[in-house]
Each structure stands twice: as C-alpha cells, then as structure tokens.
Amino acid sequence: MSSTRHSDGVLTDQSRQLSLLVNSITDYAIYMLDPTGVIRTWNPGGQRIKGYSAADVVNTHFSRFYLPEEAAAGLPQRNLKVAAEEGRYIGEGWRLRQDGSVFRASIVIDPVWDNGQLVGFAKITRDITELYHAQEQLLQAQRDLLQAQKMEAIGKFTLGLAHDFNNLLTIISNCLDMIGAQVKEQPVSSLLATAQRAGDRGALLTRQLLTFGRGQTLVPESVDLATMLGDCEAMLRRSAGDGITLSIELPPGLPRLSVDKAQLEAAILNLVSNSRDALPRGGDIAITASARQARDPAHSERGLSGHVCITVADNGEGIPVDVQARVFEPFFTTKSVGKGSGLGLSQVFGFTSQSGGFTELESEVGKGTRVRLCFPLEEH
Ligand SMILES: Nc1ncnc2c1ncn2[C@@H]1O[C@H](COP(=O)(O)OP(=O)(O)OP(=O)(O)O)[C@@H](O)[C@H]1O
Ligand SMILES: [Mg+2]
Structure with a gap:
C-alpha cells in the first residue's frame, strides 16, 4: 500500500489535497456511502445540487434522495448491489432536493474495496435537468x-x-x-x-x-364562434345523444375567425361524434375555446403567434399512445365495419391545416381525449 512507501507528511498532504479537491467541486455531488448506504461524507457540490448541508445528511441513508415510490420499491439497495457485483453502477433518474423539487440526476456508484472487503461506495451525482429537457x-x-x-x-x-x-x-x-x-x-x-x-x-x-x-375549395368568412355554436348546438346535442352531458363554454370577447363555416361545423360535429363513440356508458363532452399564443408544431421555426383554439374534450376511453400518431390518417378507424369510415379526423386535420392552423391531440387511455383546433387570428 502507498502509505508504506511515503512518509506521513506526504500522505497527509495527499489526503489534504484530495479533500481540497472534493471540497472545491460544486458541479458534482461527490460523497461516500458505507456498505449499507449510509452517507459518510458530503461535499459542496452535494449541497449545491441537493440543497442539504453536511450536517443534514451525514449518517443518514442515501435513499432519502430517491422518489418515495422508488425508495419503497428497493431501488437504492438494488443500485448498490449492481455496483458491488458488476464493479460499477451507471444510471440516470429523478431525484429529490431538500425543498421537495425533483431534478434529473446522472449517477455513478463505484464500490470501494479494502483487502477484498467492501468498505463502502463512492458516489458521484450530476444535475442534468437542463440537458434532459433540451434533449426531450x-x-x-x-x-x-x-x-x-x-x-x-x-x-x-x-x-x-x-x-x-x-x-x-x-x-x-x-x-x-x-x-x-x-x-x-x-x-x-x-x-x-x-x-x-x-x-x-x-x-x-x-x-x-x-x-x-x-x-x-374553402370559402372563408368571418365567423363569430359563439353565434355559430349557438346555431348548431341542438344538432350537436342530438348527435351526442342521451346519457352524455354536452357543455359549451366560451369566454366573452373571443376574436372572430376567418374560416369556412360549413367545414368548421363539420369538424366540430366529427369531434363530438368521436367523443360520443368513446362514451358508450355516458359521460361528459366539453366544448371550450380561448384566444392564445400558440406555435404550429409542424412549423416550430415560425414561433408563437395569436390563435383562437377550439377544444372538444371528453372523459371517454382515450386513445393508446401507439394509435395516436395514426388517427388523422384517412381510413384509419378502430371501429367495426359500417360504424366508422375513418375520415372524421382526416377532415378535421385537412380543414384546419388548409385554413392555416393546426390540430393537437392529447389522450390517455381510461381518462379521455382532448382535440384542439387552432386557427390563426386574422391579421389587421
Ligand atoms: N374522442 C375519441 N376518443 C377515443 N378514440 C377516438 C376519439 N376520436 C378518435 N378516436 C379514434 O380515432 C379513430 C379515427 O377517428 P376518425 O374520426 O377519423 O374515424 P372514425 O370515427 O373511426 O370514423 P368516421 O369518423 O369516419 O365515422 C377512431 O376510430 C378512434 O379509434
Ligand atoms: Mg369519427
């Protein structure tokens, strides 16, 4: 061992230098755990990233940094086991700060051996939240x-x-x-x-x-949404049928739209019909609208601009993620022959994009679906 080859002075100097190094690092949390996962040392990086001071955490178990459900599932112990058995654990995950907020952590755990005996773990954590969001x-x-x-x-x-x-x-x-x-x-x-x-x-x-x-060929005209929806409300209610509560709530003073009115009516009817089909045992359909700054996802280079967005939301069956990318394709349907031709959302998609707008879909199986049609505001 190196201690036999160096004088005490050199060794002290070395450990002092090492301690100086670790204590001057603020971008990485570098600390030691004992073999069971109890924190033994702490550095300023740990304090900066996780918010805790050394007094807060030394002699407590490192599982406190994990999300409660992951800690309960035994993830901290599993990670130590991997490090001990495979020589290193490298991973990424969400971890907790002292203030309860979460951050994306890049983690390395190395086992520390002394004469073949596991004496602890060296742990290095980096906050990669910004990088993670940028990649996402x-x-x-x-x-x-x-x-x-x-x-x-x-x-x-x-x-x-x-x-x-x-x-x-x-x-x-x-x-x-x-x-x-x-x-x-x-x-x-x-x-x-x-x-x-x-x-x-x-x-x-x-x-x-x-x-x-x-x-x-679209025939755009100046449309007041409240009047238009008022005119076709009875038809929409008939289409929703019994057992479904249809609500229409618009904020006052919504800007007028320049769109093909018949196509817009057809689009909203298509959405209400889809929601009805997703609510075989009844439920709610809500039509809402808002004026907002929005960005066409297909043209992110265009940036934010003023839009009027109409949303049709239901609390029905929802759409599985793998199906979501296909629902706007013509003839894509999950309904039985004779029930759906798969052209409803194609009309919605084609009409909004030809009108200079875009369509957004949010859906979760068992929770419901929300389709938003966004039309650019008329330029004055
Ligand atoms: N609100 C919704 N809830 C659950 N699934 C939906 C909803 N809207 C659309 N879908 C799914 O998307 C598919 C395509 O919808 P689209 O309106 O294009 O066709 P369709 O309703 O099957 O037939 P059509 O509208 O031509 O009668 C549907 O078959 C359904 O699986
Ligand atoms: Mg449909």
Whole structure:
C-alpha cells in the first residue's frame, strides 16, 4: 500500500489535497456511502445540487434522495448491489432536493474495496435537468417533424387519388344521368337509381378525401364562434345523444375567425361524434375555446403567434399512445365495419391545416381525449 512507501507528511498532504479537491467541486455531488448506504461524507457540490448541508445528511441513508415510490420499491439497495457485483453502477433518474423539487440526476456508484472487503461506495451525482429537457425538446421536435412529413406525404397521395376518382365519377354520373333521361322502363330505371346513389356516395367520399389532401375549395368568412355554436348546438346535442352531458363554454370577447363555416361545423360535429363513440356508458363532452399564443408544431421555426383554439374534450376511453400518431390518417378507424369510415379526423386535420392552423391531440387511455383546433387570428 502507498502509505508504506511515503512518509506521513506526504500522505497527509495527499489526503489534504484530495479533500481540497472534493471540497472545491460544486458541479458534482461527490460523497461516500458505507456498505449499507449510509452517507459518510458530503461535499459542496452535494449541497449545491441537493440543497442539504453536511450536517443534514451525514449518517443518514442515501435513499432519502430517491422518489418515495422508488425508495419503497428497493431501488437504492438494488443500485448498490449492481455496483458491488458488476464493479460499477451507471444510471440516470429523478431525484429529490431538500425543498421537495425533483431534478434529473446522472449517477455513478463505484464500490470501494479494502483487502477484498467492501468498505463502502463512492458516489458521484450530476444535475442534468437542463440537458434532459433540451434533449426531450429535440426528440419532440423530431417526432413532430416526422409526423408532419408523414401527413404531408399521405395528403399528396390522397389528393392525387381523389382528383382521379372525382374525374372518373363525374363521367360515370353524367353518363348515368343521360341514360336515365332516355330510359324510363323498369327494371333499368331502378337499377340506374341504385347506381346513381352509389355514385353520390362515391362523390361524398372523394370530397372528404379532397378535404384531407387540402384540395377542397374553402370559402372563408368571418365567423363569430359563439353565434355559430349557438346555431348548431341542438344538432350537436342530438348527435351526442342521451346519457352524455354536452357543455359549451366560451369566454366573452373571443376574436372572430376567418374560416369556412360549413367545414368548421363539420369538424366540430366529427369531434363530438368521436367523443360520443368513446362514451358508450355516458359521460361528459366539453366544448371550450380561448384566444392564445400558440406555435404550429409542424412549423416550430415560425414561433408563437395569436390563435383562437377550439377544444372538444371528453372523459371517454382515450386513445393508446401507439394509435395516436395514426388517427388523422384517412381510413384509419378502430371501429367495426359500417360504424366508422375513418375520415372524421382526416377532415378535421385537412380543414384546419388548409385554413392555416393546426390540430393537437392529447389522450390517455381510461381518462379521455382532448382535440384542439387552432386557427390563426386574422391579421389587421
Ligand atoms: N374522442 C375519441 N376518443 C377515443 N378514440 C377516438 C376519439 N376520436 C378518435 N378516436 C379514434 O380515432 C379513430 C379515427 O377517428 P376518425 O374520426 O377519423 O374515424 P372514425 O370515427 O373511426 O370514423 P368516421 O369518423 O369516419 O365515422 C377512431 O376510430 C378512434 O379509434
Ligand atoms: Mg369519427
């Protein structure tokens, strides 16, 4: 051992230097634990990061820094065990400060051996909260961008398809009309009527696809939301049905919107219908609105700007996370054949983005769903 090779003076000097070093480090909490996890030393970094002074923590168990549920689940002991058995524990997690706030910690635990005997642990903790949030934001921005690119690609594809089908349907419908004008005998005329009805349904479908692909001709007008919702309230209530409480609450003085009114009504009806389907045993649907500064997630470079946001929220079944990214795709439905065509949210998405706005979805299984349509304020 080095103590045999050095004079006492040198050793003292070395431990003094080491102690000086550890005590001058404020960016890292560096401290020693005994083999059971009781804190034996403390440094200014520990005080700066966690708020405790040495007197507060020395001789107490280090599990006090863990979240109560993780401490109760035995995580502190498990981490020491990993360090002792594998030679080191390296991890990341949420830890508590003295004031009860949490911070993201990067942690290294090294076992300290003396003659083959475990005498304690050296623990180094760094506060990486800011880095963690920056990384999270970056990941979220990447996810938003990917989602926007996916929707853009599906939109282009759908638009091309819808245009082609529209042209074909127009020819078929016109020909059926011309045949109908000349042939009045049965059974041909009733067969023609059936074919024309199918043609009309096809035309409706292509119109919905055009809306999703942002190929619909919108007719924006100045809309007062309170008046518009008042006008279609009875229809929305009918659509929600019995056993569901529908509330509409708007703040006074909401700015007017410049949007296609019929499309906005259709979008809100689609959202209310979805909420109703998610509430088979009844519940609440709330329509609210607010004027706020918002940022289009697909165009984060644009920054915050004034929007009017309309929210339809329910306390229904909710949508699993893996499904959330797909619900706006045309024909995506989880409903049985004949119950849903999967075009409701595509209309909502296509209409809001073609109107210069964006759609946000928040949902949690078992808790409910909240869809927010944000439209940019008219520029004056
Ligand atoms: N409020 C909601 N709660 C739970 N799930 C929802 C909600 N809104 C949408 N979804 C899910 O998203 C899917 C797609 O919704 P979308 O409105 O596009 O189609 P749909 O309702 O299935 O059919 P359509 O609206 O054409 O009749 C739904 O099938 C459902 O799984
Ligand atoms: Mg729907």
